[in-house]
Structures are given as structure tokens and as C-alpha cells.
Amino acid sequence: MKQATRLALAALALFGLGSAGASAAPSLERGDYLVNTIMGCGNCHTPQGPEGPIPGMELTGQLVEKSEAFTAVAANITPAGRVKDWSDAELARAIREGIRPDGSVIGPPMPFEVYRGISDDDLASVVMYLRTVPAVASDPGASQYNIPLPPAYGPPIESVAAVPEGVTAEYGAYLAGPLGHCTVCHSPIGPQGADLANNLGLGGNHFPGPWGESVSANITPVGLSGYSDEQIATMITKGMRPDGSHMLPPMPYGFYANIKPDDVSAIILYLRSLPPKG
Ligand code: HEC
Ligand code: HEC
Incomplete structure (x- = not known):
């Protein structure tokens, strides 16, 4: 070191x-x-x-x-x-x-x-x-x-405690939020950033790119009710829907391919626990 x-x-x-x-x-x-x-x-x-x-x-x-x-x-x-x-x-x-x-x-x-x-x-x-x-x-x-940036994104941070690793909704929230920012892409983004407070997981953001345009999905229980845990895991780690169709960028499937199975399970537990929206 x-x-x-x-x-x-x-x-x-x-x-x-x-x-x-x-x-x-x-x-x-x-x-x-x-x-x-x-x-x-x-x-x-x-x-x-x-x-x-x-x-x-x-x-x-x-x-x-x-x-x-x-x-x-x-x-x-x-x-x-x-x-x-x-x-x-x-x-x-x-x-x-x-x-x-x-x-x-x-x-x-x-x-x-x-x-x-x-x-x-x-x-x-x-x-x-x-x-x-x-x-x-x-x-x-x-x-x-061309827009003013805030002077800071919040008060200075002194310390953030670790979240115990495990197949729990709590660790899933840490993976899907602070680490993976799933919640940012999947909550409506406005001038103040993603609306995590009121519309967590609702989706609806448009992502134009060489692939055309993708729209982030609703990942609250309203959006995911029709999928089994295994199907959700495959969508996250392989970018593939149950019907075999491929999902579009910019969701980073290539990176997610190597997320540990326990971590994927924790994320799914967390998504299932979100307040239903939409
Ligand atoms: C959604 C896109 C996005 C993700 C994800 C992202 N970054 Fe960035 N990052 C940017 C952009 C854009 C800038 C430059 C912003 C600017 O010019 O003010 C930046 C700037 C930075 C800088 C400042 C570098 C400099 O020379 O000023 C660091 C350090 C950094 N990122 C590290 C990371 C790390 C580490 C990760 C993963 C944990 C990460 N970023 C994830 C988009 C991203
Ligand atoms: C950079 C933005 C971005 C990030 C980060 C991201 N997603 Fe996505 N996600 C999308 C987009 C865009 C789609 C829609 C893709 C399509 O329509 O082909 C999507 C689709 C999905 C779907 C499919 C739902 C359905 O009904 O079709 C699931 C599940 C999902 N994301 C979960 C997650 C999880 C869990 C994470 C974090 C581990 C995550 N996403 C991170 C943008 C993102």
C-alpha cells in the first residue's frame, strides 16, 4: 500500500x-x-x-x-x-x-x-x-x-457508517442508492436532481443516445409485480427481458453482469419493499 x-x-x-x-x-x-x-x-x-x-x-x-x-x-x-x-x-x-x-x-x-x-x-x-x-x-x-451549479450538494460530510453486508432490504437500499445510483436513473430527474423524496423508483427519465431513446422503467412494486425475482435478476445482470428482448443503454448491464448473486438478491428485496408508485 x-x-x-x-x-x-x-x-x-x-x-x-x-x-x-x-x-x-x-x-x-x-x-x-x-x-x-x-x-x-x-x-x-x-x-x-x-x-x-x-x-x-x-x-x-x-x-x-x-x-x-x-x-x-x-x-x-x-x-x-x-x-x-x-x-x-x-x-x-x-x-x-x-x-x-x-x-x-x-x-x-x-x-x-x-x-x-x-x-x-x-x-x-x-x-x-x-x-x-x-x-x-x-x-x-x-x-x-450554462446553468449555475450549487455551491455544494449539502453540508460537509464528516463520516458515513458502513451498512452491514447481507441479503437484507437495508443493504439492498445501500447498493441501489449510494453505490449503484439505480434510484437516480429510476426517479424523475428535475432541476434539483432526482426526486428521491416523493417519487422514488417511479422511472420516466428519457435517455437519448446512439441507441435512439430509452426511458427508465418503474421499479417500484407497481412496475415489477409481473416479474419473478429470477426474471428481475436477469434484467439487471444480463439486460434481458423475460421475452428474450435486449434492454437499451445507458443502464450499465456490462458492469452489473458481475454483481455478486447475494447483492442482486438484496437489491431485489429492497425494490420489492419500495412504496408502490405510478
Ligand atoms: C452519470 C455519470 C457519472 C458517473 C456514474 C460517475 N461520474 Fe465522475 N464525473 C462525471 C462527470 C460528467 C464529471 C465532470 C463534471 C465537471 O466537469 O464538472 C465527473 C467528474 C469526476 C471527478 C472529478 C475529476 C476532475 O479531474 O475534476 C472524479 C474524481 C470522479 N468523477 C470520480 C468518479 C468515480 C470514482 C465514480 C464511480 C464511483 C464516478 N465518478 C461516477 C460523470 C460521472
Ligand atoms: C444510467 C441510468 C440507469 C441506471 C444506473 C440503472 N438503470 Fe435500470 N433502466 C434504465 C433504463 C433507461 C431502462 C429501460 C431500458 C429499456 O427500455 O430497454 C432500465 C430498465 C430497468 C429494469 C427493467 C424494468 C422493466 O419493467 O422493463 C429494471 C428491473 C431496472 N432497470 C433495474 C435497475 C437496477 C436495480 C439498477 C441498479 C442496480 C438500475 N436499474 C440502474 C436506466 C438505468
Whole structure:
């Protein structure tokens, strides 16, 4: 482990994790798992070619969304990007709170409304992993926001306790929210972000792209009542409906293919427990 990483972990630990024994200590393995499955950072940060993610260009950044409101370019977050000059604590804050070391705010659509709930342990694991990915010097360009960005996405965060891992609706909520941002894509998005408070899981967001246009589905019990758990699991991890038809991007099926079966089960338990909407 790099000295800097060890120091940052010590710094994070100082904030008081309040989670002794609740889950494993931060690890590279956990960071690798999170980034490359449920968190799917590469769905936005890895350049896509006609065949999918461009090999050798993982996490080097790309244009994510262009609209009247903004041109959002996800940054190069390999150790060759701007992040190389940031301490681990600074990188952690950028990911969880959306604030860079110079105080500037990271713009949408990176889902800070839920990333603010990433536990200290998982955040440390993600940072640890990002320091180890191949450094690829590549400049994806800069974002331009024609809308004012908020000064921050909320008050400064001191500490977020770990959620005990298990096939529980509670851990499923953590996977589908803070880690996977399923809830963001699947709740109506307005100028204030996704309406998690009133319309959690209702769906209805339009995603234009090279695939045409997809609309996020209702994933409350109203939308999912006709599916068995197994069918829902197949839709999440294979992007395939019970009739064999393939589902459209930008849901990151390629990343979800390797989510642990227990984690998929926890997510489904959670979705079944949502207040029915729609
Ligand atoms: C929905 C798309 C999306 C997802 C998912 C996403 N990001 Fe981002 N990210 C962006 C965009 C767009 C920017 C640039 C915003 C700007 O220019 O202000 C960005 C910026 C960043 C930055 C700031 C880098 C810099 O040089 O300023 C970091 C660090 C970062 N992302 C890390 C991550 C990590 C780690 C994950 C996964 C846990 C992740 N992002 C998931 C879209 C995304
Ligand atoms: C980047 C946005 C995005 C993310 C992240 C995302 N989804 Fe989706 N999801 C979509 C879209 C768009 C569709 C519709 C695809 C289609 O119509 O082909 C969809 C479809 C679905 C469906 C199919 C429902 C049906 O009735 O057809 C399920 C189930 C689902 N998502 C669950 C999830 C879960 C669980 C997660 C997190 C682990 C997740 N989604 C993350 C955008 C997203």
C-alpha cells in the first residue's frame, strides 16, 4: 500500500467510523469490485466505441451528456489525470461530495445526491483502487455548464457508517442508492436532481443516445409485480427481458453482469419493499 494511501485511511479513520465489526476493512479488492460492478464509474468515465468500452482506455474520460443546459465531460480519473495531484482525502471528498481541492464543484450528471451516502470504508476502498488503475494520459476535454451549479450538494460530510453486508432490504437500499445510483436513473430527474423524496423508483427519465431513446422503467412494486425475482435478476445482470428482448443503454448491464448473486438478491428485496408508485 502506498504511504499516501495509508495516511489517508488513517485520516478517514480519525473521523470515527462508528462501524466497528460491521463490515470488512477497506481493501483494494473491495474497491475493484465496487468500481467495476455496482458503481460502474466506467459507464460514464470510460470512452465508448461502437463495440462498447474502448480497451486500454478505462476511466480516461469522455463526453457524457450534451444539452442546452450543459456539455458534461467525465474527467480522466486514472493516475495520469488531474487527480494525480490530489491527496487521497481530496479525491475521496471529490467523489462523495463533488468538491475539488480548489473548491470548485463537480457538475451533473455524476450522482452526488446518492454518492453522499457512500460509507467511509467503501470510499477508502474506491480511492485505493483508483490509484492502481493504469495511468493513461488522455484529455477528454472540459465540461461547460450554462446553468449555475450549487455551491455544494449539502453540508460537509464528516463520516458515513458502513451498512452491514447481507441479503437484507437495508443493504439492498445501500447498493441501489449510494453505490449503484439505480434510484437516480429510476426517479424523475428535475432541476434539483432526482426526486428521491416523493417519487422514488417511479422511472420516466428519457435517455437519448446512439441507441435512439430509452426511458427508465418503474421499479417500484407497481412496475415489477409481473416479474419473478429470477426474471428481475436477469434484467439487471444480463439486460434481458423475460421475452428474450435486449434492454437499451445507458443502464450499465456490462458492469452489473458481475454483481455478486447475494447483492442482486438484496437489491431485489429492497425494490420489492419500495412504496408502490405510478
Ligand atoms: C452519470 C455519470 C457519472 C458517473 C456514474 C460517475 N461520474 Fe465522475 N464525473 C462525471 C462527470 C460528467 C464529471 C465532470 C463534471 C465537471 O466537469 O464538472 C465527473 C467528474 C469526476 C471527478 C472529478 C475529476 C476532475 O479531474 O475534476 C472524479 C474524481 C470522479 N468523477 C470520480 C468518479 C468515480 C470514482 C465514480 C464511480 C464511483 C464516478 N465518478 C461516477 C460523470 C460521472
Ligand atoms: C444510467 C441510468 C440507469 C441506471 C444506473 C440503472 N438503470 Fe435500470 N433502466 C434504465 C433504463 C433507461 C431502462 C429501460 C431500458 C429499456 O427500455 O430497454 C432500465 C430498465 C430497468 C429494469 C427493467 C424494468 C422493466 O419493467 O422493463 C429494471 C428491473 C431496472 N432497470 C433495474 C435497475 C437496477 C436495480 C439498477 C441498479 C442496480 C438500475 N436499474 C440502474 C436506466 C438505468
